[in-house]
Amino acid sequence: MKRYLIIGNSAAGVNAAATIRANDKTCSIKIISSETFNSYGRPLISYYLNGKIKPENIYYRDENFYKSSNIEVLLNTKVEKIDTIKKEIIVDLGEKIGYDKLLIATGSNPFIPPIKNLNFNRQKNVFTFLTYNDSIKLKEKITKNSKVVIAGAGLIGLKAAEGLFGQVASITVIDLADRVMASVLDKSEADIIQAHIEQRFISFKLQTSICEVQGGSNVSGVSLSNGETLKCDILIIAVGVRPNIALAKEAGIKTLKGIVVDEYMQTSIKDIYAAGDCVEFSDLLSDESKVFALWSNASSQGEVAGLNMTKIKTKAPKALAMNSISFFGLQLISAGIISNSKSGNNFICSVKNKLRKLNIFNDNLIGFVLINDNQRAGIYTSLISDKTKLSTLSYDITSRDIGFNVYSKDERTRKIWDYKGGY
């Protein structure tokens, strides 16, 4: 009986397990997770923080998913070492688990920047904001008059701020860049987001960084590179994430920024696959190999890995950076290349509180940002991923709201009749 082993219980791991079971009814599937919870939607941890969702609804798959698909999950188990020769892994209790096919879906870890006097493990009131556990510990620690400082104004930092809003005295977000969500947005859009968040009395300290922390076992204040010092009894480090490749590296699996895999999600060592945030994959638009911290990308790669592990040769699609996120009701949807796009090929239309920015480059749509104007965004996304020549469309997409009528009649009929979906 074939033994499939999956390290990591999030989007990539779970989808891989489901796909393997779908194609091999009798094999044994084991998922190892260092966390204590069943698979849950990582982006939902801020919804937990502000009570927007009931705890039981955070789970990505419920109990009977594992039972009905007969997938064994070992929670709270840390993998120490992968022995690629003996094809077994050693977990923290020293126990060995063999495998015929192994999937590494360890996701990413928060990046703790070296700051003077910052000792993450020892200081009680310093948090990262990636796991459900982080969110739970944070919820326990905060009080009505906590003064919170968040390092990093990216997706995670802003979501943490939204999560804490109304439960603490003050929130200050610090970022090196000149704008929020620097990796995704240009200045003009970022400022709209920032202005909207600032209405909630969340203040921003941009173009600066924390160079020193004060306090012993608890941080009491921070001093910034611009000379300011801030009181702080809760510090959240959200400057970014790094792919969790330690295990793979030690096992001799080829890694660069992330674990290197081919189109079939296979690593450099036979029978070992990798998928999700922990791998680096070629970018649809630039063809460079990059790291992607994207939920839908992880699920697709998990599924493709599952298919290849059960001998169904499938190529994973090139990854496309895209986000759909809302801050205090302001909905932001973006995909492809937006930040520091060459001017001149941008079409911007902003009406009332809506903004639509299309980044067009030699007859191709290569990126877009929609703020509060999100209907039918998927059509823009497929224009990017299909690399459709805009001149072949039935109208200029900058002239009106996008609709499926942008395609020609034959294209429409072909898509409606024959499109089967994709990875």
Add this chain to the structure above:
Amino acid sequence: MLREGELRIPSGCAISGIIDKKGKKFNGKEIIKSIALMHDRSNGLGGGFAAYGIYPNYKDFYALHIFYENLSIKAQTEDYIKKHFDIEKAESIPTRYTPNIINVPLIWRYFVHPRINVCLSEENFMDESEFTSRCVIKINTDYKGAYVFSSGKNMGTFKGVGYPEDIGEFFMLDTYEAHMWTAHGRFPTNTPGWWGGAHPFTILNWSVVHNGEISSYDANRRFVEMYGYKCTLKTDTEVITYLFDMLVRKHNLPIEKAIRVVSAPFWDDIDREKSEEVRSELKSIRAVYASALVNGPFSIILGFEKGMIALNDRIKLRSLVAAEKNNRTYVASEESAIKIICDNPEKVWSPKSGEAVIVLMEGEQE
């Protein structure tokens, strides 16, 4: 009270017929016995018989049987006959007093032959039967009070108001010898009050007894009237007789084809016919003679010089039974009316709907 002819009187009836293929003659007792058995199928307001082969010594003359209501109409009619025919013999038809037969009209018969020159001059050339039938129709239409109720050669009908067995007794049918007899007992919904209305109905040698009522009467009537017939009596029998006369005599269709017209096969049956030739023939028949299709329940017995035909409507809504024993064929509304005069016949059957029983005299072919 309107007389038959001015209104249409629907009626149920009993019919019976006997024919001896070889032509061996027999007197009227048997046919009277057969029709008498079906007493309850009539209500005493009509009865009649047709007999073929009863005037051997006048067989080349037309035997006109005529009812007169009074002497003056008799005189006028006789003038008309003298102008168009040479009268061989004229006499009143012998009858015997029968208590149930009342208000008896004058009943005369004339053995006549059409006067050739009149035949020729009147309407360019016309054969004698066409000439005779036109004269008979003329008398029946224009001479009120006179009614030619039989006009065939070597045959005659005897009918009137009363039960058939009494009419048979009244006309002393036991004294006649014929090779073919048909009989009819009538159940009209109201009193025709006039002898002419009784069956059988005749034109030349045709005699028809009919049980039933044609729903397609007016379509058939207006069809035959296009070809010179005058439906004076407005009875089903009259129109059926004229239909057969027109199809067989005027259009000289073979009998079997005429039957296909009157009791036409259904379109589904035609479509199921294997041979294309038969299919297109039946289709032509139904197209050309659409208005000659007799619709509605009927069973009829047709007498003519060549023999006898018994026929049911297309879906056999009226009873008709047939039987055979050595040279004789019997048909009647009920099997009992046959069994009474012919114990254990060789073959008894009930003809299928639209399927005719055709019995031709020996030596006669189609």
Add this chain to the structure above:
Amino acid sequence: MSLNFNTPDFEVIREESRCIQCKVCVHQCANTVHSYDEEDNVVCADDTKCVNCHRCVTLCPTKALIIRRHPLEFRENSNWCGKAIKEIYKQSQTGGVLLSSMGNPEPFTIYWDRILLNASQVTNPSIDPLREPMETKVMIGRKPEKLEFDSDGKLLTKMPPNIELKIPVMFSAMSYGSISRNAHESLARAAEELGIFYNTGEGGLNREFYKYGKNTIVQVASGRFGVHKEYLNTGAAIEIKIGQGAKPGIGGHLPGKKVGEDVSATRMIPVGSDAISPAPHHDIYSIEDLRQLIFSLKEVTGYKKPVFVKIAAVHNSAAIASGIVRAGADAIVVDGFRGGTGAAPTRIRNNVGIPIELALAAIDQRLREEGIRNYCSLIVAGSIRNSSDVVKAIALGADAVYIGSAAVIALGCHMCHSCSTGKCNWGIATQYPELVKRLNPDVMYKRLVNLISAWNHEIQELLGGMGINAIESLRGNRLMLRGVDLNEKELEILGIKYAGE
């Protein structure tokens, strides 16, 4: 003329509590009665443009609309009723001939409604169509005087060509151009499925519908639109149109704006040109000319197709009909004065021609008196509304009937009488593509099949009640009819007795 005296004929009432401003009525009304006011988020209506075609009423999802006769009343008197006054307003405004559509609406006696049918009781049994076969097939075309057989019973006579109708009802002539392409396709497909025929009308036949040729009667009218050899040989029968019930004695006029690519190709006339059918056929000035046209059509089709001649029911229709039969026509079509039309001058439509019932009865009787009724078939048209009208027409002497108005009503027509505007909201009498699209042939042809099949069941029930199991036994069977509220003369012409006789 600045001031328009004419007030709206209809009033559009919108139940505010039900209207959900979904704007379906705004899109659907080709006469732009409804409009959406963005500012107050309310849909309002302009009564003057409403022709009461019920498109909005039918499609409104919450049934919020009611169309009513406009309550404004003239101080009427029996002579100068509202209609008479308004017609003068219109004519004094436009100076043009008053045009109107559909059949004659005047309150002349409708004889169908004064004729009653027979049923058998006691003396003969009615026939149950569920258990016994009930035949409604008719053969239309010329019949020989009689059939000849050789000695061993083989048929000698060669039958002239006849077309077979499974049901004695056909779809009347409505030209390709006055009605839409989808309407024609629905009629053609229904005719094919029902085993009956549809008439192309005087506008020729669209090449794509040649495949329905065996269920098509191709019409040849005075304009000869779209008439060529292949067209004539495609149809199963040919009909020469001399006259039309709604407009006896005059021709037809299809306005240029209705003659788009499709119609111009079918009619073989330039795009946008007015299609005028001249009043007389300019090659038929008397009866013998007709004979020449009939035989030239027979020549071109190898004597393989019956040729009908269609006349309007006028005063001496009986004599004309008998002449037509003697001229070699295989069937006569008589179109009564209530027959429908896309557009006809109001005065002619309302005053010229006679009722079909009287014309039919007179023609049938005359042909019988001359002994030629059995030579040809007799088809009547002009406001046959239901199956009892069909049965009464056949009993009076017709072989089969044409239906026009009834067919378009089945296709969705709501008798708004504005076909002449060409903006039929139901996609029937229009050439605007977005309106034509509203008549989906795949769905609508089924409605025609349903209608005629339903009529056929009713005809079978009526026949069965009369103890008849074949339609030909009903043809000319006037004993099956009785009249009520008719005077002696009418009974005499119809050849039927009064009820109770």
Add this chain to the structure above:
Amino acid sequence: MRKIYAFESKCLGCGLCEIYCRTAHSRSKDIVKTHKRESITSAIVVEEILSSSTISYFALQCRHCENPKCIKACISGAMYKDDNGVVRNNKEKCVGCLSCVLVCPFGAIKKNDDGKTVSKCDLCVDSGEPFCIKNCPNAAIKFLSEDEARVLK
């Protein structure tokens, strides 16, 4: 599995399908209440085609893909495929993040006015024939199996 196919040559652009879709998925199931009091987003959208000479339309809704991108993009597991292949949205679990809207190539998933959930076509699975098809005045949308659809493509 049967899906809904639109036929542009027949669509009148009247929008009745949208109205009946909303009503079918409303609480009150009454057309007037649905549109006057509730705020339900229709799962079907009627689009106008600009290129063709005459104005024409077509109605579009979720294609229930065999391999749906929206399920993969969904962060809460609200998007799932039921056992007869219909892609459905579990209102309880959905947080309205619109990741599905971002990836659906047909733009057939729409944010509800309540902002917390999305609405998409569920083929009115529990009532046999979808309401949009039942109420299309011109049979411009049909409920067809894959083979039936291929024939009519």
